[in-house]
Amino acid sequence: MFITDDIRYVGVNDHNIDLFEGQYVVENGMAYNSYVIMDEQIAVMDTVDGNFTDEWLKNISDVIGDRKPSYLIVQHMEPDHSANVANFLDLYKDAKVVATAKAFVMMKQFFGTDYPERQIVVKEGDTLSLGTHTLTFVLAPMVHWPEVMVTYDSKDKVLFSADAFGKFGALDVEEDWACEARRYYFGIVGKYGVQAQALLKKAAGLDIQTICALHGPILKENLGYYLDLYNTWSSYGVESEGVVIAYTSVYGNTKKAVELLADKLTALGCPKVTVTDLARDDMAEAVEDAFRYGKLVLATTTYNGDIFPFMKTFIEHLTERGYRNRTIGLIENGSWAPTAAKTMLKMFEGSKNLTFTDTTVTIKSAVNTENEAQIAALAEELCK
Template identity: 65%
Template sequence: MFISEDVKYVGVNDTTIDLFEGQYKVPDGISYNSYVILDEKTAVMDTVDINFSAIWLEKVKTELGDRKLDYLVVQHMEPDHSASIAEFLKFYPDTTVVGNAKTFTMIKGFFPDLTITNTLTVKEGDTLTLGSHVLTFVFAPMVHWPEVMVTYDAKDKILFSADGFGRFGTPDSEQAWDDEARRYYIGIVGKYGAQVQALLKKAAALDIEKICALHGPVLSENLAHYLDLYNKWSSYVPEKDGVMIAYASIYGNTKKAAELLYDKLKAKNVDVIITDLARCDVSKAISDAFAYGKLVLATPTYNADVFPFMRTFIEGLTERNYQKRTVAFIENGAWAPMAAKVMAGMFEKSKELNILDKTVKITCALNDASAAQVDELADELA
């Protein structure tokens, strides 16, 4: 992967992993990206997951040749990027490790027995001159850990963006960047929209031609598209003026109501998708809910609550500050429907949600009266 004449890619692909961070399905794997800058002085941007340290160190050695390695810049201390620090220092013990105060606190936490000979503690806006390449350190706390910083290379106009602009899948994966980057962003960073907005404001003052994230491909074309999406995601503005229907069903009756609504919206040329929460990848469902401006939740009452898959889904939304959208409910209850009341309560602390007054109420199974309510809901959503 070509970055520039002086900046070399030394990342590795993990195609054996099944769950990223122990919870996100990654059928196309994940990359742990790292970069070497070759100038009068040399620098490595971040390490990799410990399972790939040997492969990564061989790549670093190949790019350096016989040259001394001057700096290791640690932008993010999550173990998928920092776990190889100790192994790295066995081969390059004189290298100066560059980080901020919180970085070094975390290094001590992860590596209590590690002694680092040379360190450089940087503050917001500090620079490091390698020769023609001048690195500027821009702090990005809670994007998505408190020690995170990104680095701007003024010569090649590269933003080394840490986990920002990352994407599931390896750099050469064929899946659409938008969908897998949104799933990555919402799942991992989605709670911290205000902090991402602060970073975007800092980035707006930089002349950026390439974005080198710690996961996924290098971004070098149509950067305005990626920046616009990050602005929308972090300000919680929907991408699509459409409807997502998310349902949970025990014996199929709630499913029939959800599918009837789907068919009616399709007939009205509404952009609509439907998801079975019991069988989907929940991280994909949460990502889709953030993409669309309207959400319909359909569930039976279960133990005077909602069906467990629906509860998990709503908790996933509210944990990530779901807001600025329209929400409607379809509830089913054979004798004491409670689902709509429970769902509304789960959104009580959410900001700027328009929860529609009319709830579709099903008693056991669809009938003429509840089907008419579905008609009314379709008209309102359309």
């Protein structure tokens, strides 16, 4: 695949994977992206997952022919991108490896050596000339590992963005970018919004015409759309107006309250109402929606003096990712000592800029007329 006249794609598609990073469902597989810059000297940008060594090396060979690469540039040491560093350097004995100091520390951990005689350690703003192409290295620590850097090619105005702007899904499957990029961002990068914002500020000073991430498609058109979404996500802004109702229900009574609330919100003209059963639906999708929309309702039972496990896990996913700038409503159920709302509130104690509704719905076993009035009041609050 040609990206520009001099930059070629040599990555691979993975349709054998079921869970990315051991937890994210990827029905359409994953892409592990790698690129070759053809110039007086050849640079290879990152490697791929260890299950695709032969395919990746063949892709490189098909592009460069009898020529030999001068550099392997390692932007990120996560194994889905770095697993073949040793294989590449064993094959291309004269190639140098370019990375940050922290990346070389990890390299030694993974491979038993940091290639002291072949390493080029780069820091913020360092450059590397390949001939007509000059690469500038921009540090991006904790987006989303500490050793990460991105690389800017000033000739073709390409940003090799490491895991930033990545998404789930193989490249031979067509699907909407935003949905899987959003789920990827909030699942994997979301905790590091401050660091992602810092990278965006650095990127704003570059003339970027193409973004080449380590996962997902090459982005060339309407870059403002992708940059704006990334800015919203990483600043914890509200992307879309709507209400997400996330619930757990043991015998169906809490679910009945949720369905009643959803109906009332829809009747009041709420622009979007999304209902998620945390025990059955994809947790990563639920996290994505909670960050996408501006309002969230949590509905769960009191369980062993705590809250139902799936709800507890969901809230932990939100708080560890810095959930903020949202309105939250609470529905609790308990047959003899309902304390779920109090427990949920306590879990958000360290969170910033959250507004809780005045109305909290407390159900004792089953929804009654008093609860119906509370649910109607909660709907009115959320639709203001």
